[in-house]
Amino acid sequence: MPTAEQALLKDIRELIARPSISSVSPDWDQSNERVIEFLAERFSSRGFRVDVQPLDTPGKSNLVATLGAGEGGLVLSGHTDTVPCDPGLWHSDPFEVQERGQKLYGLGTADMKSFFALVLAATDGLRAEQLKHPLVVLATADEESSMRGARALARAGAPLGRHAVIGEPTSLRPVRLHKGILMERIRVIGRSGHSSNPALGNNALEGMHAVIAALLTWRSDLEGRAQDPDFEVPVTTMNLGRISGGDNPNRICGQCELDVDLRMLPGMQCAPLRTELRELVAEVLRGIGLDSAFDALFEGVDPMTTPAVAPIVKATEALTGAPAGAVAYGTEAPYLTQLGMDVVVLGPGAIDQAHQPDEYLALDGIEPGVEILRALIRQFCLQAD
Ligand SMILES: [Zn+2]
Structure with missing residues (x-):
C-alpha cells in the first residue's frame, strides 16, 4: 500500500x-x-x-x-x-x-x-x-x-x-x-492616394492620431470613475499595445490598426465598456470622414x-x-x-x-x-x- x-x-x-x-x-x-x-x-x-x-x-x-x-x-x-x-x-x-x-x-x-x-x-x-x-x-x-x-x-x-x-x-x-480584461483591435479605414496631393485620399494614420487623443481622454475619465485600494493599481487601466499602418512615405495611409488592453475594476463589465469604446472611436472617425472596424482580440473576462x-x-x-x-x-x-x-x-x-x-x-x-x-x-x- x-x-x-x-x-x-x-x-x-x-x-x-x-x-x-x-x-x-x-x-x-x-x-x-x-x-x-x-x-x-x-x-x-x-x-x-x-x-x-x-x-x-x-x-x-x-x-x-x-x-x-x-x-x-x-x-x-x-x-x-x-x-x-x-x-x-x-x-x-x-x-x-x-x-x-x-x-x-x-x-x-x-x-x-x-x-x-x-x-x-x-x-x-x-x-x-x-x-x-x-x-x-x-x-x-x-x-x-x-x-x-x-x-x-x-x-x-x-x-x-x-x-x-x-x-x-x-x-x-x-x-x-x-480586474476584468478586455482586448480590442481598432481599425481605421481611410483611402490611399499619392502623397503629393492630400485631396487624393483620406489618411488613416491621421485618423488614428485623433483616435488616440480621444482614447487618452477616455482613459482619464475611466480612472476618475472608480478607485479600489485593494488593488496595487487602484484604477481601471488602458494600455496602447500595438500599432501598424501604412506602407510608404509617399502614399497616403489607407489603413491603420491599434490593439488596446483594458483592465477594469469590479463594478464595470466587459460588454458595456466594449460598446462604449467602439461608439467613441466610430464617432471620432465619422467626424473626419473615416470608417472604423473592430475585432475583439478575445471575448474578455469580467x-x-x-x-x-x-x-x-x-x-x-x-x-x-x-x-x-x-x-x-x-x-x-x-x-x-x-x-x-x-x-x-x-x-x-x-x-x-x-x-x-x-x-x-x-x-x-x-x-x-x-x-x-x-x-x-x-x-x-x-x-x-
Ligand atoms: Zn491557471
Missing part, C-alpha cells in the same frame, strides 16, 4: 504526463481528454457521480464530479489545460515530473493540475452518506486560451453549489477580487468580486490567517459567480511560476493545501447549517 503522500505525488505525475495544452493557435492546441479520463476514473473510484460534458470543440470536455446530494455545497474547481511551452528552455522534460530541491518541476505543476491531486487526497475515505451538502469537483477545458469550458457551464446555467474555491496558484492566500462577508471568504481567511486580497490576473471566477456561487481563488504554488519554463510546485505547499481543503469540506459539506 502506498502512503497517502506517495499516492498524491503519483497523481501529480500522472496529470503532468498527460499533455493538455490549450492555445488560440491551432498549431499548439491539444485535446484535454486524457486529463479528463484520468480524473473521471479517479473520482468515480471514490464514489463520485461523474459527468463528462463535451464542448462544441472536438476533443475538449469539462468534468463535473459530485459526491452527495442536496442544497448548497462546496465546489472545488480547476482548469485541466496548460499554456504551451518551449521544452528547449526547460532543464527537464516538462511532461515528466522531476523532484529537485523540495520542488516538483513540470508543466502545470503550479498552474494548476496538482490542485486535482490535492483534492483527491482531501477526499480520500470520504463517503456520500457522511455529506449533509454535496461536494462538487469541477474540471474545465481551455481556461488558458478562450475560457470556453467555463463559458459553456455559465451558458448551460445548471447550478453546481453555493461556495466555490478555484485552486489557481495563490501561495495559499485567499483572493476575492480581480472582474471578480466576492463580498468580504461571504462564508467562503470568512472560512478561507480563518484557515489561512491571511486577509482575502486582489490579484492582477483573470480567472474563471466570474462564470462561477454567474451560476450563483461565492468564489474564492486559493491554491498551492506561486503565480510567478505560472507560464514560465521550469514551472514548479514547492512541496511545502502540498500538505497545508490538503488540510485547508479537508477543513472546507468539513465546514461546508459535513456540517448541517
Whole structure:
C-alpha cells in the first residue's frame, strides 16, 4: 500500500504526463481528454457521480464530479489545460515530473493540475452518506486560451453549489477580487492616394492620431470613475499595445490598426465598456470622414468580486490567517459567480511560476493545501447549517 503522500505525488505525475495544452493557435492546441479520463476514473473510484460534458470543440470536455446530494455545497474547481511551452528552455522534460530541491518541476505543476491531486487526497475515505451538502469537483477545458469550458457551464446555467474555491496558484492566500480584461483591435479605414496631393485620399494614420487623443481622454475619465485600494493599481487601466499602418512615405495611409488592453475594476463589465469604446472611436472617425472596424482580440473576462462577508471568504481567511486580497490576473471566477456561487481563488504554488519554463510546485505547499481543503469540506459539506 502506498502512503497517502506517495499516492498524491503519483497523481501529480500522472496529470503532468498527460499533455493538455490549450492555445488560440491551432498549431499548439491539444485535446484535454486524457486529463479528463484520468480524473473521471479517479473520482468515480471514490464514489463520485461523474459527468463528462463535451464542448462544441472536438476533443475538449469539462468534468463535473459530485459526491452527495442536496442544497448548497462546496465546489472545488480547476482548469485541466496548460499554456504551451518551449521544452528547449526547460532543464527537464516538462511532461515528466522531476523532484529537485523540495520542488516538483513540470508543466502545470503550479498552474494548476496538482490542485486535482490535492483534492483527491482531501477526499480520500470520504463517503456520500457522511455529506449533509454535496461536494462538487469541477474540471474545465481551455481556461488558458478562450475560457470556453467555463463559458459553456455559465451558458448551460445548471447550478453546481453555493461556495466555490478555484485552486489557481495563490501561495495559499485567499483572493476575492480581480480586474476584468478586455482586448480590442481598432481599425481605421481611410483611402490611399499619392502623397503629393492630400485631396487624393483620406489618411488613416491621421485618423488614428485623433483616435488616440480621444482614447487618452477616455482613459482619464475611466480612472476618475472608480478607485479600489485593494488593488496595487487602484484604477481601471488602458494600455496602447500595438500599432501598424501604412506602407510608404509617399502614399497616403489607407489603413491603420491599434490593439488596446483594458483592465477594469469590479463594478464595470466587459460588454458595456466594449460598446462604449467602439461608439467613441466610430464617432471620432465619422467626424473626419473615416470608417472604423473592430475585432475583439478575445471575448474578455469580467472582474471578480466576492463580498468580504461571504462564508467562503470568512472560512478561507480563518484557515489561512491571511486577509482575502486582489490579484492582477483573470480567472474563471466570474462564470462561477454567474451560476450563483461565492468564489474564492486559493491554491498551492506561486503565480510567478505560472507560464514560465521550469514551472514548479514547492512541496511545502502540498500538505497545508490538503488540510485547508479537508477543513472546507468539513465546514461546508459535513456540517448541517
Ligand atoms: Zn491557471
